[in-house]
Amino acid sequence: MSNNHEEAGTPVARPTREEAEEAVRTLIRWAGDDPAREGLLDTPSRVVRSYDEFFAGYRSDPADILARTFSEVGGYDEMIVMNDIRFESHCEHHMAPIIGKVHIGYLPDQRVVGISKLARLVDVFAKRLQIQEKMTTDIADTLQRVLQPRGVAVVIEASHQCMTTRGVHKPGTSLVTSRMLGAFRENPATRREFLGMLGLGDGRGAANR
Numbered sequence: 496m497s498n499n500h501e502e503a504g505t506p507v508a509r510p511t512r513e514e515a516e517e518a519v520r521t522l523i524r525w526a527g528d529d530p531a532r533e534g535l536l537d538t539p540s541r542v543v544r545s546y547d548e549f550f551a552g553y554r555s556d557p558a559d560i561l562a563r564t565f566s567e568v569g570g571y572d573e574m575i576v577m578n579d580i581r582f583e584s585h586c587e588h589h590m591a592p593i594i595g596k597v598h599i600g601y602l603p604d605q606r607v608v609g610i611s612k613l614a615r616l617v618d619v620f621a622k623r624l625q626i627q628e629k630m631t632t633d634i635a636d637t638l639q640r641v642l643q644p645r646g647v648a649v650v651i652e653a654s655h656q657c658m659t660t661r662g663v664h665k666p667g668t669s670l671v672t673s674r675m676l677g678a679f680r681e682n683p684a685t686r687r688e689f690l691g692m693l694g695l696g697d698g699r700g701a702a703n704r
């Protein structure tokens with residue numbers, strides 16, 4: 496199974512490491528410095544290696560991470576919530592860091608997944624060029640599609656360095672996005688219970704989508 500969001504991660508013709516390093520030298524010259532200066536000599540290779548880490552998510556399939564589920568839930572049918580999953584991502588508009596946390600809740604139906612898998616799922620989407628709204632939707636929709644629970648809720652709170660260190664320079668601001676599916680969308684009591692567990696009240700102020 497795949498969807499448009501995952502196809503966005505389809506590898507395009509990848510430049511060589513040397514080409515990538517040359518591009519970094521170009522950006523250093525664009526910033527106004529000399530890439531041949533001693534302190535900058537190893538910078539292009541360091542930047543390119545950092546990119547391997549920052550953008551590792553393009554090399555993983557999110558559905559694979561959730562492939563192993565557990566059906567022996569002992570009749571447990573209450574909400575499962577994992578909150579404060581810290582992530583680092585990069586905005587696709589400025590390639591500037593986005594740092595924040597993801598809160599995930601779901602109401603299982605037969606299948607549950609190990610909690611470390613939820614954290615890995617977040618990382619696969621975070622370690623790509625992102626828009627926070629899209630990342631929120633992608634995490635929720637993948638959980639819904641693979642686990643087929645009775646409902647999924649995803650809330651992301653994050654600070655965008657393209658807003659805090661440049662442009663409008665508004666440090667301390669954070670963007671909150673959410674996606675509610677199934678019972679979380681249809682049942683206000685379920686949604687309230689989840690948001691209450693996050694200390695977000697009734698969710699007013701969160702961009703419910």
Ligand SMILES: [Zn+2]
Nearest residue numbers: 586588589657
């Ligand atoms: Zn940005």
